[in-house]
Amino acid sequence: MASPPRRWGCGELLLLCAFLGTLCDTGSGQIRYSVPEELEKGSFVGNVAKDLGLEPEELVERGVRVVTKGRTQLFSLKARTGSLVTADRIDREELCAQSAPCLVSFNILVENKMKIYGVEVEIIDINDNFPRFRDEELKVKVNENAAVGTRLVLPFARDADVGANSLQSYQLSANLHFSLDVISGTDGQKYPELVLEQPLDREKEAVHDLLLTALDGGDPVLSGTTHIRVAVLDANDNAPLFTQSEYRVSVPESIPVGTRLLTLTATDPDEGINGKLTYSFRNEDDRISETFQLDSNLGEISTTQSLDYEESRFYLMEVVAQDGGALLASAKVLVSVQDVNDNAPKVTLTSLTSSLSEDCPPGTVIALFSVHDGDSGENGEIACSIPRNLPFKLEKSVDNYYHLLTTEALDREEISDYNITITVIDHGTPPLSTENHISLKVADVNDNPPAFPHASYSTSLPENNPRGISIFSMTAFDPDSGDNARVTYSLVKDTFQGVPLSSYVSINSDTGVLYALQSFDYEQLRDLQMWVTASDSGNPPLSSNVSLSLFVLDQNDNVPEILYPALPTDGSTGVELAPRSAEPGYLVTKVVAVDRDSGQNAWLSYRLLKASDPGLFSVGLHTGEVRTARALLDRDSLKQSLVVAVQDHGQPPLSATVTLTVAVADSIPEVLADLGSIKTAADPYDSGLTLYLVVAVASVSCVFLAFVIVLLALRLRRWHKSRLLQASGGGLAGLPASHFVGVDGVRAFLQTYSHEVSLTADSRKSHLIFPQPNYADTLISEESCEKSDPLLISDKVNASKKEPGVVQQAPPNTDWRFSQAQRPGTSGSQNGDDTGTWPNNQFDTEMLQAMILASASEAADGSSTLGGGAGTMGLSARYGPQFTLQHVPDYRQNVYIPGSNATLTNAAGKRDGKTPAGGNGNKKKSGKKEKK
Numbered sequence: 066m067a068s069p070p071r072r073w074g075c076g077e078l079l080l081l082c083a084f085l086g087t088l089c090d091t092g093s094g095q096i097r098y099s100v101p102e103e104l105e106k107g108s109f110v111g112n113v114a115k116d117l118g119l120e121p122e123e124l125v126e127r128g129v130r131v132v133t134k135g136r137t138q139l140f141s142l143k144a145r146t147g148s149l150v151t152a153d154r155i156d157r158e159e160l161c162a163q164s165a166p167c168l169v170s171f172n173i174l175v176e177n178k179m180k181i182y183g184v185e186v187e188i189i190d191i192n193d194n195f196p197r198f199r200d201e202e203l204k205v206k207v208n209e210n211a212a213v214g215t216r217l218v219l220p221f222a223r224d225a226d227v228g229a230n231s232l233q234s235y236q237l238s239a240n241l242h243f244s245l246d247v248i249s250g251t252d253g254q255k256y257p258e259l260v261l262e263q264p265l266d267r268e269k270e271a272v273h274d275l276l277l278t279a280l281d282g283g284d285p286v287l288s289g290t291t292h293i294r295v296a297v298l299d300a301n302d303n304a305p306l307f308t309q310s311e312y313r314v315s316v317p318e319s320i321p322v323g324t325r326l327l328t329l330t331a332t333d334p335d336e337g338i339n340g341k342l343t344y345s346f347r348n349e350d351d352r353i354s355e356t357f358q359l360d361s362n363l364g365e366i367s368t369t370q371s372l373d374y375e376e377s378r379f380y381l382m383e384v385v386a387q388d389g390g391a392l393l394a395s396a397k398v399l400v401s402v403q404d405v406n407d408n409a410p411k412v413t414l415t416s417l418t419s420s421l422s423e424d425c426p427p428g429t430v431i432a433l434f435s436v437h438d439g440d441s442g443e444n445g446e447i448a449c450s451i452p453r454n455l456p457f458k459l460e461k462s463v464d465n466y467y468h469l470l471t472t473e474a475l476d477r478e479e480i481s482d483y484n485i486t487i488t489v490i491d492h493g494t495p496p497l498s499t500e501n502h503i504s505l506k507v508a509d510v511n512d513n514p515p516a517f518p519h520a521s522y523s524t525s526l527p528e529n530n531p532r533g534i535s536i537f538s539m540t541a542f543d544p545d546s547g548d549n550a551r552v553t554y555s556l557v558k559d560t561f562q563g564v565p566l567s568s569y570v571s572i573n574s575d576t577g578v579l580y581a582l583q584s585f586d587y588e589q590l591r592d593l594q595m596w597v598t599a600s601d602s603g604n605p606p607l608s609s610n611v612s613l614s615l616f617v618l619d620q621n622d623n624v625p626e627i628l629y630p631a632l633p634t635d636g637s638t639g640v641e642l643a644p645r646s647a648e649p650g651y652l653v654t655k656v657v658a659v660d661r662d663s664g665q666n667a668w669l670s671y672r673l674l675k676a677s678d679p680g681l682f683s684v685g686l687h688t689g690e691v692r693t694a695r696a697l698l699d700r701d702s703l704k705q706s707l708v709v710a711v712q713d714h715g716q717p718p719l720s721a722t723v724t725l726t727v728a729v730a731d732s733i734p735e736v737l738a739d740l741g742s743i744k745t746a747a748d749p750y751d752s753g754l755t756l757y758l759v760v761a762v763a764s765v766s767c768v769f770l771a772f773v774i775v776l777l778a779l780r781l782r783r784w785h786k787s788r789l790l791q792a793s794g795g796g797l798a799g800l801p802a803s804h805f806v807g808v809d810g811v812r813a814f815l816q817t818y819s820h821e822v823s824l825t826a827d828s829r830k831s832h833l834i835f836p837q838p839n840y841a842d843t844l845i846s847e848e849s850c851e852k853s854d855p856l857l858i859s860d861k862v863n864a865s866k867k868e869p870g871v872v873q874q875a876p877p878n879t880d881w882r883f884s885q886a887q888r889p890g891t892s893g894s895q896n897g898d899d900t901g902t903w904p905n906n907q908f909d910t911e912m913l914q915a916m917i918l919a920s921a922s923e924a925a926d927g928s929s930t931l932g933g934g935a936g937t938m939g940l941s942a943r944y945g946p947q948f949t950l951q952h953v954p955d956y957r958q959n960v961y962i963p964g965s966n967a968t969l970t971n972a973a974g975k976r977d978g979k980t981p982a983g984g985n986g987n988k989k990k991s992g993k994k995e996k997k
Contacts, residue, residue: 096173098149099187102157107150110140110186113173114147117182121147128176131184139169140186149184157188158225165190165227192230192283196222198291203277205259208298209267216246217259222279222289229282238276243295245277259295267297268334301339301390307331315401318374326357329364331386331394338389347383347395357400359384366398374404375439406493408439410447412501415466422508423477431457432469432503436489444493451487459487469503477507478544511549511603515541522597523614524579528587529622536570536579536615541599549603552577557596557610566595570615579613587619588661621666621715627723629657640726643705645697653682653727656689658711666715674722675708682727684709691725703729 098111114121119129125144141152161167167188174181198220205217224232235257237245244260257277273295280288307329314327333340344364346353357380358369364386380400387393416433438445449459449467456475460468469485483505490498517539524537543550554577559566570593572579577599593615600608630641641654660667671689676682678701683694691707705727712720 096182096184097187098184099189100151101189101191102155103191103193104151104155106153110149110151112147113142113149117173117175119147121145127178130174130176132172132174134171140171142173155188157190158194160188163227190227190230192226192281192287194225195287196224196232196279196281196289198222198279198289200291202292202294205293205295206298207261207265207295208300209265210300211261211265213261213264215261219257219259219277219293220291221254221256224281226281226283231281232279233282234280236278236280240273240275242273243275265297267299267336268303271297271336273297299336299339301335301388301392303334304392305331305333305342305386305388305394307386307394307396309396311397311399313399313401315403316372317403317405318372319405319407320368320372322368322371325365325367326400327366329366329384329386329396329398331364333388335388335390341389342386344384344386347385349382352377353380353382356380357382372402374402374441375408378402404441404444406440406444406491406495406497409497409499410436410438410489410491412436412487412489412499417503419504420506420508421475422510423475424510424512425471425475427471427473429471430468431471431505433466434487435464435466437465438491440491440493444491446492447489449487449489451485455483455485457485475507477509477546478513481507483507509546509549511545511601511605511607513544514607514609515543515552515599515601516609517541517599517611519611521612521614523616525616525618526581526585527618528585528620530581530584532582532584534581536581537613538576538578539597539611539613540577541609543601545601545603549601551602552599553602555598555600557598559595561593569593570595572597585617587617587663588623590617592616619663619666621662621713621717621719623661624719625658625660625669625711625713625721627656627658627711627721629655630723630725640728643693643697643727643729644731645729646731647693647697649693649695651693653691653693654725655691656684656709656711656723658689658721660713662713662715666713668714669711670714672710672712673707674710677702677706681705682707697729701729705729
């Protein structure tokens with residue numbers, strides 16, 4: 066660094082000015098001063114007034130001033146003192162550069178005298194500038210094989226000062242290889258040069274750092290330096306060299322593409338192009354060039370595609386490194402590939418059965434397949450398995466082949482499709498596995514018969530149903546498939562009451578819907594037992610049977626029938642006897658009625674519809690007993706007429722009426738005497754009543770006649786159809802006719818128990834009629850009782866024959882069971898009341914009928930006369946215990962229990978464990994059914 070410029074003191078400047086002032090030549094008119102550069106502004110240069118011979122006060126008067134020649138005014142004149150001073154800081158190097166001496170000329174004008182004086186000021190140089198190099202650092206290149214004494218030109222330094230203050234010499238820092246030589250030019254400039262003293266070796270020292278110093282001659286000496294970097298240029302005097310003659314690397318085959326395997330390192334002490342190495346494969350085959358890539362600059366070997374241990378376990382290659390001067394070196398590279406468990410086992414199906422019959426034996430081969438793993442060692446060891454919950458197993462065959470076998474019989478109805486997963490896993494780490502799915506369908510075999518959901522079926526149908534109505538639908542299920550599961554329905558061929566079952570019902574073979582082929586009558590047919598067969602369409606077909614019980618439900622289609630008193634055949638009216646001494650509650654007679662319906666439809670109630678004396682008699686609501694309501698008086702008429710109505714409890718209710726004539730007397734002769742004294746009296750109500758009766762009888766007759774005509778037409782049409790059906794082979798077999806439901810072969814009901822008595826009074830014949838023997842052997846004539854359809858009479862011919870396949874209808878439930886003492890009857894007297902409650906004793910009717918029959922027997926045998934027994938009229942044995950109801954129809958099976966939905970259908974024979982003598986048309990009640 067250059068030292069700062071020297072500064073002059075005030076004393077030195079004054080002495081210098083005095084000295085310079087003495088040098089001025091006044092006589093020639095040129096004033097000359099000398100001042101050093103770098104003075105402060107206002108520094109004294111010379112006394113112009115003195116040198117011009119003027120007083121200071123005259124300078125202003127005479128107009129003395131400084132006149133410059135176009136350049137910046139460097140000096141100024143002080144008017145009061147007449148001194149010339151610097152107007153600004155003066156830099157000699159800026160004014161005169163390297164010129165010496167440096168003179169500044171200007172003029173002083175004395176304006177009043179019109180006189181001008183020249184002034185010349187010499188700027189004296191001071192050592193205020195350092196020697197300077199253009200660059201702070203200089204780079205010099207020299208070849209390493211340059212000869213000793215070689216010169217290298219260096220840049221020179223410049224110094225703005227002149228004379229002794231300018232550049233004088235150079236100095237070089239100490240080193241072993243170079244020296245400094247300074248040469249002076251014709252222009253006086255000194256030029257430094259480097260001289261090579263010893264040979265260079267770039268590989269040992271490639272750069273030499275030197276420091277060149279330039280010195281001037283000032284006091285103190287100022288200097289400037291520059292850094293010289295001598296770069297030794299390389300010469301290709303060294304061949305490349307690898308760090309290893311053979312490189313080995315082991316990599317797993319699973320490395321990703323582009324992974325750097327290793328970096329080859331070769332060195333060359335040369336530099337530049339001589340030391341720049343390029344790497345390449347030598348004599349490589351296509352497999353090497355396709356798998357690996359070598360970076361020519363960095364020597365890095367990387368993969369261009371995935372490695373495969375199974376394809377190649379190692380790769381051997383040769384790599385060369387060559388510098389720019391064609392010198393080269395070579396090295397061997399061995400890449401070993403490590404096996405990785407990267408190959409999952411493979412399953413190859415050789416043979417496969419997609420469908421297998423469910424009846425195939427165990428051990429049937431389903432599939433044959435082989436397994437393979439491309440890895441080696443443990444990575445290639447495999448194990449094969451299937452799920453344990455399947456009826457299959459694997460059996461190893463030769464090499465890596467396996468058989469898939471059945472271990473047990475298959476059932477398509479349980480599992481129709483199998484999705485068998487074959488899992489193959491190796492022993493690598495981590496293990497790899499492969500799953501192969503085999504779909505197996507189990508072909509159906511007709512090994513399952515159709516099955517009904519229930520062991521038996523039962524259904525009910527109201528009687529009087531329309532023909533062709535759907536009764537019941539049943540469905541059987543077959544777990545097989547296809548034709549093996551297509552079910553058809555049929556009825557087992559059987560007969561009921563000698564008639565084929567197919568004449569009663571039919572079944573749709575496809576849907577299993579049961580249809581009624583005729584209208585059923587509960588009083589003739591109460592239940593129908595049949596077997597339904599469900600068959601599939603397999604080969605051979607399989608079938609199953611199920612029992613179906615069809616119960617016919619009763620409807621209120623029968624009017625109550627009055628058994629006692631029976632209507633005489635000659636049109637006379639029966640008379641009952643009541644003594645005048647009878648107390649209130651005296652039993653005069655009993656109306657006995659039955660209803661061929663059952664249940665509530667057969668529950669009968671009795672009421673007094675009309676009476677000559679309404680308050681004299683009462684009728685039991687459930688018993689039908691006609692009793693005196695009060696004591697008989699003398700004013701009571703001898704002949705009392707009662708109209709009793711019997712009504713069932715069906716919906717709608719049906720009823721029948723009977724007219725009773727009661728004779729009030731203590732004995733038969735008295736009755737005759739009283740009847741003889743009866744005079745015909747005019748009844749004021751007879752005329753109107755007769756008119757109404759005539760109109761009513763006529764209306765009823767017309768309606769009845771129309772009904773008979775329509776009924777005959779319908780029956781003729783049905784008869785004609787039945788004849789057509791018989792002609793086509795589809796006619797129904799005949800069934801025996803019966804008078805009542807539950808009554809079969811009844812020949813006698815009541816025996817004669819009185820005699821006919823007649824008398825004439827006032828030319829008018831009155832008859833006191835009791836039942837006669839001419840109709841005692843029959844309950845009601847067939848003409849009046851028969852209500853069967855004439856077209857169905859032929860269907861009832863064989864109704865009394867026994868059939869083993871049909872049983873009596875069972876009660877709907879067991880809620881009706883009660884003790885023997887509580888069994889109700891159709892009518893009775895024991896514990897009866899008129900409040901609507903059902904009587905408890907079911908044998909009252911039987912006892913009454915037994916007494917009546919016994920009394921009639923006495924009359925028939927002549928043991929009883931018209932006057933036999935005072936006041937009894939031969940009826941003393943009416944309620945005797947001698948009679949048994951062996952020829953009377955048993956209607957106890959048609960009993961309805963109030964408050965219960967049960968219908969008692971058991972006959973007396975069932976109660977006593979015997980078959981009833983009087984059948985109801987259903988004589989096929991088997992012992993098995995009775996046990997139930």
